[in-house]
Structures are given as structure tokens and as C-alpha cells.
Amino acid sequence: MNRQDFPILKEQVHGQPLVYLDNAATSQKPQAVLDAIVEAYTHWNSNIHRGVHHLSQVATLKHEEARRAVADFIHARSSDEIIFTKGTTDAINALAFSVGELLLHEGDEIIVSGLEHHSNIVPWQMVCERKKAVLRHIPLREDLSLDIEAFRALLNDKTRLVSVAHVSNVLGTIQPVETIVRLAHERHIPVCIDGAQSVPHMRVDVQALDCDFLAFSGHKMYGPTGIGVLYGKREWLEQLPPHEGGGEMINHVRWSGTTYNELPYKFEAGTPNFVGSYALQKAIEYMQSVGMEAIEAHERELTDYCEAQLSAIDGVHIYAAGQPKAGVISFNVQSQISNHKSQITNLIHPFDIGTLLDQQGVAVRTGHHCAEPLIDALAVPGTVRVSFGLYNDLHDIDLFIQALQKAQMMLS
Ligand code: PMP
Numbered sequence: 001m002n003r004q005d006f007p008i009l010k011e012q013v014h015g016q017p018l019v020y021l022d023n024a025a026t027s028q029k030p031q032a033v034l035d036a037i038v039e040a041y042t043h044w045n046s047n048i049h050r051g052v053h054h055l056s057q058v059a060t061l062k063h064e065e066a067r068r069a070v071a072d073f074i075h076a077r078s079s080d081e082i083i084f085t086k087g088t089t090d091a092i093n094a095l096a097f098s099v100g101e102l103l104l105h106e107g108d109e110i111i112v113s114g115l116e117h118h119s120n121i122v123p124w125q126m127v128c129e130r131k132k133a134v135l136r137h138i139p140l141r142e143d144l145s146l147d148i149e150a151f152r153a154l155l156n157d158k159t160r161l162v163s164v165a166h167v168s169n170v171l172g173t174i175q176p177v178e179t180i181v182r183l184a185h186e187r188h189i190p191v192c193i194d195g196a197q198s199v200p201h202m203r204v205d206v207q208a209l210d211c212d213f214l215a216f217s218g219h220k221m222y223g224p225t226g227i228g229v230l231y232g233k234r235e236w237l238e239q240l241p242p243h244e245g246g247g248e249m250i251n252h253v254r255w256s257g258t259t260y261n262e263l264p265y266k267f268e269a270g271t272p273n274f275v276g277s278y279a280l281q282k283a284i285e286y287m288q289s290v291g292m293e294a295i296e297a298h299e300r301e302l303t304d305y306c307e308a309q310l311s312a313i314d315g316v317h318i319y320a321a322g323q324p325k326a327g328v329i330s331f332n333v334q335s336q337i338s339n340h341k342s343q344i345t346n347l348i349h350p351f352d353i354g355t356l357l358d359q360q361g362v363a364v365r366t367g368h369h370c371a372e373p374l375i376d377a378l379a380v381p382g383t384v385r386v387s388f389g390l391y392n393d394l395h396d397i398d399l400f401i402q403a404l405q406k407a408q409m410m411l412s
Contacts, residue, residue: 002290003391005030016361019396019403024169024197024328024387025365026219029283033223036282040275048274049248049265059274066277067264073284074214075205076231080263083237084272087228088196089119091215092163094230094267095192098240100127103160111154111162113138113146114377117169118370120194124163138164140377144171144320148179155187162191163213166198170369170383171320172303172328174198181210190236196220200389201299201326203292212236218276222389223283227276230267237263244269287390295390299327302388302397309401315408319383330369330383333404335412348411350382356407357384362400 003009006028011018020028040062046055048063064079071079085091104110110124114137121135128135138151146164155162162184166177181191190212198204199214200221206214213236218227232240242249242260246269251259260266287295303325310316315334333353335346354366367382368375375382386400 002030003393005032005286006391007031007034009391013361013363014359017399019362019399021386021388021392021396021400022363022365023200023389023392024220024369024385026225027200027222027389028391029224030222030286032282032286033279036279037224037275040278045275047271062278062281063272063274066274066281069281069284070229070277073288074199074229074231075207077207078234081231081234081237083230083232083264083267084277085215085228085230086226086273087217087219088117088194088215089123089217091228091230092119092192092194093123094243095163095213095215095232095240096123096127097243098267099161100131100133101241102239104128104131104133106132107158108133108160109136109154109156109158110134111136111138111151111159113164113175114140115144115146115168115171115173115175115371115374116163116165117194117196118372119196120163120165121373133160134158137373140374143323144173145323146175146180148176148183151180152183155183155189157187159184159187159189162189163194164191165194165196166204167201167326167328168320168371168374169197169328170330170371170374170385171323172197172325172330172387173320173323174326177209177211185210197328198326200287202296206231218280218283221280221283222286223280224276227273227280234263237267242266242269246270248272290390296326298390299388299392300324302392302394303327303329305394306386306388306397306400309397310404313401313405313408316404319378327388328385329387330385332380332383333408333411335408347380348408350380350384352411353384353404353407356410357400357403360399360403360406362403364400 008028044058046059048060067079070082184191192213193211195216199216214231219225249269318331333348350366365385
């Protein structure tokens with residue numbers, strides 16, 4: 001699907017055609033996004049919002065158009081609810097700081113889940129430490145799904161916010177965020193969704209989900225690095241204090257004190273990444289031209305095909321096997337050593353698999369995937385993770401499976 005739009009896919013790695021299966025870490029960029037970056041710096045680069053001159057007005061217009069494009073893409077009520085950030089990590093750190101100031105007191109509680117990326121754990125740990133609050137997590141069931149009954153029991157009068165990943169970056173599993181939002185809202189507790197792994201792969205509608213906040217990264221959705229989004233419901237953003245001070249986020253600065261700008265600028269201190277926002281808009285337009293439903297269906301086909309191929313290999317263990325996934329599969333491989341008496345199996349270190357795959361031109365990710373609590377729960381040193389983008393095809397998976405079988409043989 002649309003492979004020719006991504007120039008990097010023509011690259012060779014170690015003399016082999018590139019098979020890029022590390023999309024959960026970052027996606028490749030279509031020509032339209034590359035062109036947008038060159039266009040911005042070639043034709044209208046200028047600092048935004050404060051300029052009376054032509055280029056500054058063009059740049060301002062482009063940045064605000066991009067904000068509207070993002071708002072439409074996730075179906076926000078207003079573009080004032082879209083705050084540009086550096087990415088998901090930056091968005092969650094900003095939110096954690098502001099929530100800490102507004103809502104957290106000694107003994108209060110924040111809930112995350114047992115399968116979060118570090119960027120949806122550590123900012124909450126930091127703010128909990130600062131405010132002497134407590135970070136709780138929803139435990140996992142044996143099948144690695146979230147224990148919703150346990151979540152229900154965790155919610156109490158001290159809970160101030162719930163923050164969960166929509167799609168696990170390790171397992172690819174889709175979390176029941178609608179149920180989580182409903183249960184939290186029954187107690188008037190706001191919910192943040194980490195959409196880093198969902199927004200690139202499926203239609204995410206913040207009004208349908210009724211989430212209070214959503215964080216995601218441009219670079220995982222065919223856009224550039226250094227741009228991301230924190231969506232927040234207006235009623236929350238209006239109450240939350242800014243997390244950073246500087247230019248742009250102020251109304252007036254006097255020695256006697258400062259008043260803050262209106263939404264969304266209150267949360268955008270300093271010169272924003274206006275080239276990044278423009279290129280992100282081009283990435284969104286690219287995804288929309290393919291169609292979010294088509295992307296989702298295509299990636300589901302790839303995931304199902306890959307999981308079926310993997311499960312046919314002796315010694316491959318897939319995590320959360322058989323559960324619906326959004327373009328990510330994690331697994332481990334056992335070596336197959338037979339002597340005349342018995343078969344001995346041993347876990348091959350994921351790093352060794354990744355290295356041998358790389359030598360065959362196949363890019364996958366290995367290790368803890370910035371989710372150490374989950375990897376600890378799996379009781380393994382890490383996993384091998386393949387993750388798909390809209391440009392991958394069944395041939396990529398065939399090449400990957402051949403390369404994996406060769407790696408397993410070499411390491412057995
Ligand atoms: N959350 C999840 C679920 C992720 O997969 C990632 C990226 N691996 C992040 C957060 C962090 O994203 P970024 O590094 O773009 O800030």
C-alpha cells in the first residue's frame with residue numbers, strides 16, 4: 001500500500017532490501033511530509049504570532065490551520081483544545097505537572113495500568129513524590145488483559161486521575177478505554193489516554209471516547225519528530241495552570257505578577273514547532289487520503305497473517321496470542337537443540353534474534369520497549385517486537401519469517 005511514497009523504503013541495509021518492522025518506535029515519512037519541511041524553510045520560515053510582516057503572518061496561519069486539522073482528525077470540539085507539544089512524553093509530563101498543581105494533595109491517588117510505557121509512569125511517579133500522593137496501577141490478568149474488576153476496586157474518593165495506554169506498545173493489545181472512562185466518570189474522575197500507539201493506526205474520536213485528555217506523537221504517524229499533541233477538554237484546560245513560563249503563554253507581565261494567555265497558548269511557552277505542526281498536518285492529510293478504516297483493516301490483515309506465520313514456528317511464544325492487536329506483536333524464540341535422547345529448549349536472547357534479523361535487512365525492536373514493569377511481569381529479559389505501518393505488505397512478513405527461521409537455526 002503506497003510504498004512508493006516513502007523514499008527511505010528503497011534503502012538497502014547490509015546489502016539487503018530494507019524490511020522495516022519497527023513502526024511502533026517511529027514511522028517513516030512520505031514524500032509529502034519531507035516536501036512540507038523543505039517548503040516551510042524555503043518559502044515562509046518566520047517566527048509566528050508576534051510579527052506584522054508577511055512571512056510571520058503566513059507562518060502563523062499555517063500553524064493555526066495545522067491545529068484545526070489535528071482537532072478535526074481526533075474530532076475535538078474546538079482547536080483551542082489542541083496543545084502542540086514535543087511528543088507524547090512531553091504531553092504527559094506537562095499534564096502531570098499541571099494536574100499535580102491543581103488536583104493533588106498528600107494521600108491522593110493516580111491510577112495507571114500494569115502495561116504502561118515509562119512515559120505514562122515516570123511523570124506520575126515524579127508528581128506523586130512531589131505532592132506526597134500515591135501511584136496505583138491496574139493489575140494484569142493471566143492473559144495479559146487489564147483486570148477491570150481490580151480497577152473498579154482501585155477507584156476511590158482519593159483518586160484524582162486515571163491515565164492508561166489505548167494500545168500497548170509491547171503487546172499491541174487494545175485496552176477497554178471506553179469502560180475505563182465510564183467507570184472513572186461515574187466518580188467524576190478525569191481520564192487521560194496515551195494514544196501514542198492508537199492514533200496512528202485507528203480512528204480515535206475524543207468525543208466518542210469522552211476522554212478528558214489524549215496524548216500522541218507526530219513521528220509515529222508519518223509526521224516529523226519533535227511535534228506531538230496534548231488534547232484536553234476545554235473545561236479542564238481552563239482550570240489547569242501552565243506547566244512552563246515564558247513568551248507566548250502570557251497575557252501581561254508586570255513586576256507585580258503575570259497574567260496568562262487564553263487557550264491553547266497558555267500551554268505553549270516559547271517559539272512553537274511551527275514547521276513540525278505544518279508537516280504533521282501533511283501527515284494527517286496523507287493518512288486521511290488513504291483512509292483510517294483502510295489503514296486499520298490493512299494492518300489487521302498484516303498482524304493476523306504475521307501471528308499465524310509466527311505461531312506455526314516451533315519454539316516461538318507470542319504474548320497475548322489470539323487477542324486483537326493494533327499492528328504490534330511481541331514474541332520470544334526458543335532454541336531447538338535435539339540430541340538422540342531428548343529435545344532441549346532454551347530462550348534465545350531477543351537481542352541476538354534482533355541482531356541476526358538486522359543482518360538480513362529486517363528492522364525489529366528488542367528489549368524492554370520502555371515498559372519494564374510489564375516485561376518484569378512476563379519474567380523475560382525482553383521480547384522481540386514487530387510493528388507495522390500502512391506501507392508494509394505480506395511480502396515483508398514472508399521475508400521476516402524466513403529471516404527469523406534462519407536466525408533460530410543459527411542460534412540453536
Ligand atoms: N507511550 C507509548 C504507548 C509509546 O509507545 C511511546 C513511544 N514508544 C510513548 C508513549 C512515548 O512517545 P514519544 O517518545 O514520542 O514521546
